[in-house]
Amino acid sequence: MSWFYRHCLRPLLFSQPSEPIHDRTLKALGVAANSQILSRLIGQVCKAPVLPIERFGLAFPNPVGLAAGMDKQAAALPVWERLGFGFCELGGVTWHPQPGNPAPRMFRAVADRALINRMGFNNPGAEAMAGRLRHWRAVGRWPRHPVGINLGKSKVTPLAGAADDYAQSFRALRSLADFFVVNVSSPNTPNLRQLQDKSALDDILRALQEINGQAGGGEARPILVKVAPDLSWDALDEILELTGPRNVAGIVATNTTLARPEATDAALRAIYQETGGLSGRPLRERSTAVVRHLYRQSRGRLPIIGVGGIFTGGDAWEKITAGACLVQVYTGPVYEGPILARQVVRTLKQKLTERGLGSIAQAVGIEN
Ligand SMILES: Cc1cc2nc3c(=O)[nH]c(=O)nc-3n(C[C@H](O)[C@H](O)[C@H](O)COP(=O)(O)O)c2cc1C
Numbered sequence: 115m116s117w118f119y120r121h122c123l124r125p126l127l128f129s130q131p132s133e134p135i136h137d138r139t140l141k142a143l144g145v146a147a148n149s150q151i152l153s154r155l156i157g158q159v160c161k162a163p164v165l166p167i168e169r170f171g172l173a174f175p176n177p178v179g180l181a182a183g184m185d186k187q188a189a190a191l192p193v194w195e196r197l198g199f200g201f202c203e204l205g206g207v208t209w210h211p212q213p214g215n216p217a218p219r220m221f222r223a224v225a226d227r228a229l230i231n232r233m234g235f236n237n238p239g240a241e242a243m244a245g246r247l248r249h250w251r252a253v254g255r256w257p258r259h260p261v262g263i264n265l266g267k268s269k270v271t272p273l274a275g276a277a278d279d280y281a282q283s284f285r286a287l288r289s290l291a292d293f294f295v296v297n298v299s300s301p302n303t304p305n306l307r308q309l310q311d312k313s314a315l316d317d318i319l320r321a322l323q324e325i326n327g328q329a330g331g332g333e334a335r336p337i338l339v340k341v342a343p344d345l346s347w348d349a350l351d352e353i354l355e356l357t358g359p360r361n362v363a364g365i366v367a368t369n370t371t372l373a374r375p376e377a378t379d380a381a382l383r384a385i386y387q388e389t390g391g392l393s394g395r396p397l398r399e400r401s402t403a404v405v406r407h408l409y410r411q412s413r414g415r416l417p418i419i420g421v422g423g424i425f426t427g428g429d430a431w432e433k434i435t436a437g438a439c440l441v442q443v444y445t446g447p448v449y450e451g452p453i454l455a456r457q458v459v460r461t462l463k464q465k466l467t468e469r470g471l472g473s474i475a476q477a478v479g480i481e482n
Pocket of ligand 1: 181182183184205206207220229231233235264297300340368369370392393394395397421422423424442443444445446
């Protein structure tokens with residue numbers, strides 16, 4: 115399958131611009147999501163072995179998740195577990211619906227196995243997302259794995275109103291998902307990254323935890339924070355200082371980077387001049403370094419979801435042994451195809467056997 119994808123399907127898909135292909139793929143997966151037969155068929159080809167882990171009160175059938183940004187509207191929610199994922203993070207979603215930045219806004223740097231995007235949180239808004247999630251529950255297609263939602267700030271909301279903007283989305287969605295990720299690290303909404311500043315982030319987390327404690331929305335939901343790979347160690351440490359007082363369930367490390375690798379040819383150089391966040395292979399090392407730092411500074415007590423440049427089971431193992439208990443992928447499946455999650459889980463299982471370890475939990479941070 116991965117040979118077929120790499121040599122037949124990918125050249126066909128990559129002959130067209132990336133956003134229309136992404137949209138068409140999501141549409142096709144949405145069709146499959148609505149069909150028992152198609153979903154089952156996908157499951158037969160792509161199903162991953164069980165490799166369970168429990169974190170922040172949730173049971174994950176395997177540690178490999180779909181990263182935020184792929185399914186911004188919950189268009190294909192039931193399909194992700196069929197593709198072998200152990201959890202998914204939907205969104206980023208904002209309180210106000212918004213079209214995002216003008217196209218083109220997603221670019222492939224094929225030679226480096228990377229993407230650059232400046233989507234700018236194109237999404238239908240939190241209430242439309244809530245409607246979509248209710249639909250999947252109503253038709254009995256809710257997945258068995260945990261479902262997270264990535265929350266962003268609406269572009270029209272000034273930074274001073276950010277806490278309220280996040281809170282509105284959280285209020286609308288709290289009862290409909292298993293965990294939430296506060297995204298203050300996207301490079302594509304003007305000044306959003308300033309919200310990683312300790313006092314601004316504290317305001318947002320306080321507002322969310324106030325809602326989390328209120329009756330009527332079911333149990334309190336785990337709230338995580340997603341960080342940029344471009345933060346200094348000191349800035350990361352300041353975020354860690356908030357995790358105790360604000361009951362943060364974990365950190366997602368990392369979002370895309372503003373940094374660019376050295377380009378080896380003119381085509382790459384042209385792509386790397388595009389504004390936006392870089393994901394994929396060139397991000398791998400830095401995001402692992404951030405995972406390692408966070409694990410060390412939190413003495414292994416804080417769950418970390420490692421994301422950035424995972425293309426193989428070996429890459430996932432690197433993140434886990436550096437300190438991540440869960441991992442996510444976005445760019446990997448774009449280049450490697452739909453059975454990536456299954457392949458990664460299989461390799462992780464092999465690695466555990468080779469090391470004589472009984473579970474993923476035992477591998478977390480062993481190389482730190
Ligand atoms: C097109 C695109 C859109 C993305 N949208 C979001 C988003 O809405 N929220 C978010 O937190 N991260 C978003 N991301 C970042 C990914 O979730 C992930 O953190 C990053 O791509 C690094 O992982 P990767 O190297 O496996 O792609 C997006 C990434 C891409 C490529």
